[in-house]
Amino acid sequence: MRLKFKALPGNFFPRNKQSRSRLLCTASISHTFNAPLVSELIAKQHWSELKRTHLTDSNPTKLLQQLFESEVDPDLIFRYFNWSHKELNISHTLELTCRLLHSLATAKKYSKIRAFLDGFVKRNVEHSNFTIFHSLSISSDRFCTSSIIVDMLVLAYAKNLKSHLAFEAFKRAGDYGFKLSALSLNPLLCALVKENKIGQVEFVYKEMIRRKITGDLYTFSIVVNGLCKAGKLNKAGDIIQDMKAFGVLPNVVTYNILIDGYCKMGKLGKMYKAEAILREMVANKICPNEITYNILINGFCKDENVAAGMKVFEEMQRQGLKPNVVTYNSLIDGLCTEGKHEEACDLKDEMLGCGLKPNVVTFNALVKGFCKKKMIREAREVFDDIGVQGLAPNIITYNTLIDAYCKNGMMDEAFLSRSLMWEKGVLPDASTYNCLIAGFGRHGDMEKARDILDEMQNKGLKADLITYNILIDAFCKKGETRKATRILKDVFDKGLSPSHLTYNTLMDGYCKQGNLKAALNVRAQMEKDGKRANVATYNVLIKGFCEKGKLEDANGLLNEMLEKGLNPNQITYEIVKEEMMDKGFVPDIEGHFV
DNA sequence: TTAGGGTTAG
Incomplete structure (x- = not known):
């Protein structure tokens, strides 16, 4: 006999303890599935009772199936699913998992799906996208919920730094006709940009248009950002035209990204173009903000044109915008690069007068400025002042100072500073070691340079391409081109890809030895490696x-x-x-x- | 709750 409780309204579970135990007993003995009773047990999280009454004869998977068949509230099925996974260590089949997701999607329990898929992706479950998509398709004929689930799957992948899986799922979703949304594709695009996979960013963008997926302001801005980072500035500009055509208007952030792109990646006349974009944005009635001006000021300063940076600085204030620490830092850094450390110090005082407190970046610029002029004592004074100001030198401060010591043959001081880093809990990084290796290399002390390289690797730090470039350069300077060539081989062995500089340095070494044939061989090798000779190659x-x-x-x-x-x-x-x-x-x- | 700014080493 099957117990029927469906008709009972409200709380049908008997409150009376005696009748309750009688009921449980009956249910257990009759081996029937009692949906309202099971629902109640799950709702109240009476897991041990559930175990005793429903999981002695029946297995957890069967119970799950019965829950689906009885159309129990998806929330409760979800709760049971999680409990049986966690407490009974049950891995339900992918098909049942998909069925659960479908029922949650039908009930619009989206946050639960998100949470579940997040855990699913984190657990590194061995299911491929292929099997997931297949199971989703066969576990329900509701195409619309499949799209939603896949959308959230892509989101989960993207958020968990599994962009390759997210990208693959995106491609496969196209084959199945599942329609994804900006909800998942924006995080996917973001992840791809962060990993510098700009080819894939372009693919997703084009596919979105082909599949008629409407992107929003964020979508376009992320793509513009990706293209700018890859130096594809014209294409980035085209996206702005695209978005206007789709009725999505760029905002101040979109323009800031593009202006910053020109400042950082532009070639000849880049600052002229950056300013032209500023004018375009104003013509489109988009008001530049502090960040817009900071980007331009920094662009001019990095372009070694502090005078132009100052003009923008004044314009910014005329527009009623207040310069902040970043604004001053850019200008101070620019002045230091131009060797005008006195003006840089004045500007630091000016910022104090405006109620702005210099930060470690400000001090780093000053340290760098003094180092550049070989004013090591003054650089050290600034360094010491950082602590007095209640700030702490960071890895960049230390590396700048260590590099200066190394460049000036003060290797003992360099090592003392490195010890200080350890003491202060600032861990040396590859750059720190590169400075030290270059320091010894400069004096031809390759044995010590090698020691430092060993130490670096013993500390678990990987030598990077710069390390190898330093070593190649140092061996070449000693005339030991054969050893330098062996380092080039190491570069490949470590799975790194030599840069133009790597090859050019080695070529220069051979040229200086008068071995032009060997130099030309290096160029041949470089071109075989897919790198065309550049101006520096020809110069060498x-x-x-x-x-x-x-x-x-x-x-x-x-x-x-x-x-x-x-x-x-x-x-x-x-x-x-x-x-x-x-x-x-x-x-x-x-x-x-x- | 998704997009944007500043610092080192070859």
């Missing part, structure tokens, strides 16, 4: 040939460089002037050097 080779008196060959390289669309730079000019023209040789491309 041209100089090498000139110094060997092979001016005709150097002339040939100059022509080749132009044919490849590379423009000679200041360094090329100096080489050509000193090594060729001053010696009476007139290169074919003389016109370039007038």
Whole structure:
């Protein structure tokens, strides 16, 4: 006999203890599934009773199926599902899992789905997207809920730094026709941008348009940001046109991203373009904010044009916007880079007068400024002042100072500062070690440089490409090109990819030895590695040939460089002037050097 | 509860 409780309203569970135990007993003996009773037990979290009455003869999976069949409240099924997973250590099948998700989606219990998928993704369950999608499709004919679930699955992947799975799920969703939304695709795009997977960002963006998924302001801004970071500035500008066409208007953040992109990644005339975008934004009635001005000021300062930065600084104040610590830091850093440390200090005082407190970045700029001028004592004074101001030097402060000590042959002081870092709980990083390695390398003490490299690796820090570049450079300077070439091999062995600088440094080493054949071999290797010779490559080779008196060959390289669309730079000019023209040789491309 | 700003080393 099957006990029927469906008709009972409200709290049908007998309050009387005696009748309750009689009821439980009956249920257990008759082996029937009593949906209202089970629901009640789950609702009240009477798990031990549930275990005793319903899980002695029947298994947890069967009970789950019965819950589905009786159309019990999805919330309760969800609760039972989690309990049986956690307490009974049951892994329910993917199909039942999907069924649960469908029922939650039908009941619009979205936050529960999100929480569940978050755990599912975190647990690193071995199901592939293929099997998940398949199970979702067969466990319900409700196509719409599948889309919602997949949307939240992509969201869970993206939030848990599994962008490769999120991206794969996005692609597969297209095959199944599941429609995703900005809710998941914005975090996916964000994750891809953070991982520098700009090709995939572009793919997702194009696919969204093809699949008629409407992106929002965030979607477009994230894509603009990704393209800017990759230096694809024209494409980033196109996105702004796209979004307008879709009726989504860019806001101050979108424009700030684009302006910052030009400042950081733009080529010749980049600041002119950055200002042109500012004008465009104002014409579109979008008001620049503090950040817009900070971006421009920093752009000019990094472009070694503090004067222009100052003009923007004044304009900013005319517009009623207040400069903040970042604004001052950019200007102070710019002044320090230009060697104007006195003006930089004045500006620091000015900011104090405005009620702004300098932070560690401010001090780092000043330390760097003094170091650059080899005013090590003054740099140290600023360093010591940081503590007095109630601030703490950070890794960048230490590295800047250590680098300066190393560059000035003060290796003992460099090591003392490194010890101080340990004491203060600021852990040295790869850059710290790179400074020390370069310090020894500069003096040709390769044994000590190697020791530091070993120590670095023993501390669990990975040597990076810069470390290897330093080593190659140091061996070359000692004339030990064979050892330098062996380091290049190490670079590949460590799974790193040599940069132009790596190859150029090695080429320079061979050129300085007069071994032009070996230098050309390095260039061949570099091109085989997919890296086209750049201006620096030609400069190294041209100089090498000139110094060997092979001016005709150097002339040939100059022509080749132009044919490849590379423009000679200041360094090329100096080489050509000193090594060729001053010696009476007139290169074919003389016109370039007038 | 999703997008934007500043610092080092070759």
